[in-house]
Amino acid sequence: MGEVIKTCRVKLNILRERRQDVLETFKQYNFAASFCVDKAWEPKKKITDRLELHKLTYYPLREKTDLVAGLIISARNKACDAVRLCVVNWSRKRKASKPVFGSFSAIRFDKNTVTVKNRECTFSALGGRVKAKYVLGDYQKKILDDPDYEFRTGTLTFNGKDFFLNISVVKSVPIKETGTIMGVDLGINNIAVTSTGRFFKAGILNDKRRQYAERRSKIQRKGTRSAHLLLKRMSKRENSFSRWVLHNISRRIIEEAKRVGASVIAMENLKGIRERTKKRGKSHRHRISLWAFFRLQRFIQYKALEEGINVQFVDPKYTSQRCSKCGSVCQSNRNGSVYHCRACGYQVHADYNASKNITYLVREGKSSFLDWAVCKPALNQELVMVH
Numbered sequence: 001m002g003e004v005i006k007t008c009r010v011k012l013n014i015l016r017e018r019r020q021d022v023l024e025t026f027k028q029y030n031f032a033a034s035f036c037v038d039k040a041w042e043p044k045k046k047i048t049d050r051l052e053l054h055k056l057t058y059y060p061l062r063e064k065t066d067l068v069a070g071l072i073i074s075a076r077n078k079a080c081d082a083v084r085l086c087v088v089n090w091s092r093k094r095k096a097s098k099p100v101f102g103s104f105s106a107i108r109f110d111k112n113t114v115t116v117k118n119r120e121c122t123f124s125a126l127g128g129r130v131k132a133k134y135v136l137g138d139y140q141k142k143i144l145d146d147p148d149y150e151f152r153t154g155t156l157t158f159n160g161k162d163f164f165l166n167i168s169v170v171k172s173v174p175i176k177e178t179g180t181i182m183g184v185d186l187g188i189n190n191i192a193v194t195s196t197g198r199f200f201k202a203g204i205l206n207d208k209r210r211q212y213a214e215r216r217s218k219i220q221r222k223g224t225r226s227a228h229l230l231l232k233r234m235s236k237r238e239n240s241f242s243r244w245v246l247h248n249i250s251r252r253i254i255e256e257a258k259r260v261g262a263s264v265i266a267m268e269n270l271k272g273i274r275e276r277t278k279k280r281g282k283s284h285r286h287r288i289s290l291w292a293f294f295r296l297q298r299f300i301q302y303k304a305l306e307e308g309i310n311v312q313f314v315d316p317k318y319t320s321q322r323c324s325k326c327g328s329v330c331q332s333n334r335n336g337s338v339y340h341c342r343a344c345g346y347q348v349h350a351d352y353n354a355s356k357n358i359t360y361l362v363r364e365g366k367s368s369f370l371d372w373a374v375c376k377p378a379l380n381q382e383l384v385m386v387h
Helices: 016-041 050-064 069-091 138-144 203-220 225-259 282-289 293-306 350-361
Strands: 002-014 107-109 114-116 120-123 130-135 150-158 163-173 180-185 190-194 198-201 264-268 310-314 338-340 347-349 384-386
Touching: 002 016, 002 138, 002 293, 016 050, 016 069, 016 107, 016 130, 016 150, 050 069, 069 107, 114 150, 114 163, 120 150, 130 163, 180 225, 180 350, 190 225, 190 350, 198 225, 203 225, 225 293, 264 293, 264 350, 293 310, 338 350, 347 350
Parallel strands: 180 264, 198 384, 264 310
Antiparallel strands: 002 130, 002 163, 107 150, 114 120, 120 130, 150 163, 180 190, 190 198, 338 347
């Protein structure tokens, strides 16, 4: 069995007389989170244990704020998680500075501090629990009306005008066991190439994001308030367009996996790829910064699980340099988009070759070229170009 986790974002209709209570709750909650960060940051060895931080902060915060116990604990957990992330980044030799929470940073709720129903919710706030109805679209209705989804957590956000509740839900789905694996190679020019030979171009997305980046650069030089507001509006439009393109591509990848009867989709683990390319040229770093691989992988993952298809990640090392036919590894085998094996003469598109290698790497969740997949790979020598 696999778990599908989704976040359903709903706009809340909060009564005018309770809005001030909610806004004050935001301020006190984030004051509590900042207080906990300060306490966790004091020792040379930062405090990342929730119980230890609880002993230092719980009773002082009961005196300094009017928050209920559940929200104080939530603020402490939020601060502890942020500090722990800094420590993890340092252990990986990445930069990380002391976490800072704004007055209206998100509030985390659990099952004790928020009650979620199909069309309304209640949540803890100063002055008592707040009852709010949802403003729903078709997508939100489909999730909230599905009896198989179980509520997990909720996050309250404020954008300066409206309140939103991000409802995290989860449901269990049976995983297929057909024994067929489909590899997916993610790239910059071809955003995705499957081992069945389907190519998904990134031209439209890359061009649009490049245009936004150029416009941002010009507007940022002005430094005025109107320029700042324009940048915020541009960011929302760019994010919306990017999500639309990636949702479409991920859906078509899932359709391809269903067509070949795949029970596993294999992809490279690209976490930290941007840090690993810092020594490359400025032009290459800029192209990497526009690469939306993480969001695409996330979309593929949850869409695949909904269809009972498992997703596994493999080590990206040598997937582009290795010949998927004879197994030889040579850096000079690849020249741009062309892969030509010096050992056996095999010639094919480089991204397609990489997708086949990714497929071969999957065996019981391991990622090593010494472990060959006992399952059958979904391959196709005849390439189908998808524009």
